[in-house]
Amino acid sequence: MGKTPGSGRLVLLGAPLGNPGDASTRLRDTLGQADVVAAEDTRRLTRLARDLDVVIPGRIVSYFEGNEERRTPDLVAAVLDGALVALVTDAGMPSVSDPGYRLVRAALDAGVPVTVAPGPSAVTTALALSGLPTDRFCFEGFLPRTGGPRRARLRALAAEERTLVFFEAPHRVASALADLAGAFGADRPAALCRELTKTYEEVLRRPLGELASWAATGEPRGEITLVVAGAPVVATPPPADADLRAAVADLEATGTSRRDAIAAIATEYGLRRRDVYAVVHPPTAG
Secondary structure (H helix, E strand, O other): OOOOOOOOEEEEEOEOOOOHHHOOHHHHHHHHHOOEEEEOOHHHHHHHHHHHOOOOOOEEEEOOOOOHHHHHHHHHHHHHOOOEEEEEOOOEOOOOOOOOHHHHHHHHHOOOOEEEEOOOOHHHHHHHHHOOOOOOEEEEEEOOOOHHHHHHHHHHHOOOOOEEEEEEOHHHHHHHHHHHHHHHOOOOEEEEEEOOOOOOOEEEEEEHHHHHHHHHOOOOOOOEEEEEOOOOOOOOOOOOHHHHHHHHHHHHHOOOOHHHHHHHHHHHHOOOHHHHHHHHOOOOOO
């Protein structure tokens, strides 16, 4: 393939989580056109290409946690020389708890084009299957491997009101679930999703305490994504009238007009402006 300096680009390829039928047309086309394909596991890439009946004419190189720092400059240089470089991980989107961020950052710093051929994501797939609220969520990736740091991280997340999504290794999922139940409460709703899109896909929707007991009976197999309901929203009691009057007075003392102070305090406490006005200007007995 002829290459012209300045014409190269980096393409991040979203790979199937397990079912090759989820591969996009752009994934197939890019694999068949790329000058270089950087793969987290070259054997898995070869198997995927065979399943998709795609011939990869370009050079295949490994790109994983152990060599990404060393290999990144070479890949960026290839793009600068005009090569089409594709990055594919074992499953899902590169850089989402997988190699990729370092290469994307280096490519952007070098001023070369970066684009994405979107594909499946275990995060959103598990979230959709969990039966838990999806309107607001946060992805926490892998928890710390050891108990102390993991429990500290979970204590910091215990009050998070958004649905939480975690990745976890099969050999650590029992201890992770036990720590989750300890930090969030055994009754917190959750879902354990494993082997997503594969033949033995399984989704267990149970409270954390029950999932911890289930995992303690034997190590589950396959890739695991945990989805945990956010902390219950605790209703904040309305402020006392005296506190509202004091808050308005404090703003007035800074030079704010009473009208604007009432409006600001109403917004801060989620109250109607006229209700705050009535507190500040109570009706006089006649």
